[in-house]
Amino acid sequence: MKYLILGKNGQLGQAFEKVLKDKEVLGFDKEDCDISDFDRLKEVFEAYRPDIVLNCSAYNFVDKAETDFPNAYKTNAYGVKNLVYLSKKYNAYFITYSTDYVFDGKKEGLYEEEDTPNPLNEYGKSKLTGEIWALEEGLEKCLIFRTSWVYGDGAQNFVYKLLNWAKNNDTLKIAVDEFSVPTPTSFLVEKTLKAINKNISGLYHLVPNGYASRYEWAKLILKTYGIRKTIIPVSKDIFNLPAKRPGFSALDSTKIQEELNETFKEWDEEFEKINDEK
Numbered sequence: 493m494k495y496l497i498l499g500k501n502g503q504l505g506q507a508f509e510k511v512l513k514d515k516e517v518l519g520f521d522k523e524d525c526d527i528s529d530f531d532r533l534k535e536v537f538e539a540y541r542p543d544i545v546l547n548c549s550a551y552n553f554v555d556k557a558e559t560d561f562p563n564a565y566k567t568n569a570y571g572v573k574n575l576v577y578l579s580k581k582y583n584a585y586f587i588t589y590s591t592d593y594v595f596d597g598k599k600e601g602l603y604e605e606e607d608t609p610n611p612l613n614e615y616g617k618s619k620l621t622g623e624i625w626a627l628e629e630g631l632e633k634c635l636i637f638r639t640s641w642v643y644g645d646g647a648q649n650f651v652y653k654l655l656n657w658a659k660n661n662d663t664l665k666i667a668v669d670e671f672s673v674p675t676p677t678s679f680l681v682e683k684t685l686k687a688i689n690k691n692i693s694g695l696y697h698l699v700p701n702g703y704a705s706r707y708e709w710a711k712l713i714l715k716t717y718g719i720r721k722t723i724i725p726v727s728k729d730i731f732n733l734p735a736k737r738p739g740f741s742a743l744d745s746t747k748i749q750e751e752l753n754e755t756f757k758e759w760d761e762e763f764e765k766i767n768d769e770k
């Protein structure tokens with residue numbers, strides 16, 4: 493079984509490479525293979541002929557995407573379209589990831605796969621376009637996982653950013669009115685590989701159970717790392733960020749749990765488990 497990883501230096505790409513180290517894996521980052529470059533991708537598919545294509549690449553700069561949206565679409569929409577087209581042509585199983593930011597946060601309850609998306613920002617719109625184009629290709633073996641608040645190795649996550657802020661500040665202002673589900677890369681890798689083994693296709697939500705506010709998550713991170721700082725609960729609006737974000741975008745992953753025949757752990761158990769293993 494040959495695996496192709498795109499975006500190998502990102503949080504999720506690194507986690508896949510770690511777990512698949514004994515398998516036949518070819519990984520690329522943007523410099524070596526930009527997924528918006530169709531000709532380069534075709535060259536890679538033609539030479540390697542992967543069985544499984546793991547798209548871990550993404551334009552993830554939510555605020556920057558408001559003005560830099562052509563680049564967000566290049567990767568999150570056109571790049572995905574290239575990959576799904578080539579996966580179909582070369583008969584590969586295609587896996588990609590999307591986001592809870594396809595929703596507007598107006599639902600009272602967890603978001604299910606059947607809920608109507610309505611992204612509030614350009615990043616969310618670019619990811620939703622990628623989802624739609626991936627499904628439109630009609631590839632039989634195509635898996636799209638929506639996930640949220642991803643953390644793993646690297647700097648592009650809330651755990652890293654909070655620990656960094658805590659080094660330089662005695663008080664930290666954290667939003668109490670922003671809710672979602674913290675999701676470790678190790679969880680995404682484990683469940684994705686299980687889903688591949690079961691030949692699952694379609695659009696699914698993939699997060700641990702439960703949900704948290706940024707404030708609750710920040711408190712758990714500092715407690716776990718034994719850091720004593722004052723966290724002040726504030727509204728997300730005081731940060732005046734360029735991109736609008738949903739207040740409550742927690743995903744319900746019941747559907748994939750049923751397919752995998754397992755019950756996921758709660759988000760805080762996942763976080764504590766990872767830190768116990770370190």
Ligand SMILES: NC(=O)c1ccc[n+]([C@@H]2O[C@H](COP(=O)([O-])OP(=O)(O)OC[C@H]3O[C@@H](n4cnc5c(N)ncnc54)[C@H](OP(=O)(O)O)[C@@H]3O)[C@@H](O)[C@H]2O)c1
Nearest residue numbers: 499501502503504522526527549550567589591640641642
């Ligand atoms: N991080 C989150 O909180 C979050 C939340 C919801 C959903 N997700 C989704 O989960 C998936 C994994 O996210 P992650 O946190 O692992 O992302 P990440 O750490 O930001 O990694 C993304 C990787 O993709 C690379 N990349 C960007 N544009 C590319 C292109 N055109 N061609 C090839 N590679 C490109 C980046 O390289 P450069 O660094 O060189 O640009 C980076 O190495 C993504 O689909 C993401 O949208 C993430």
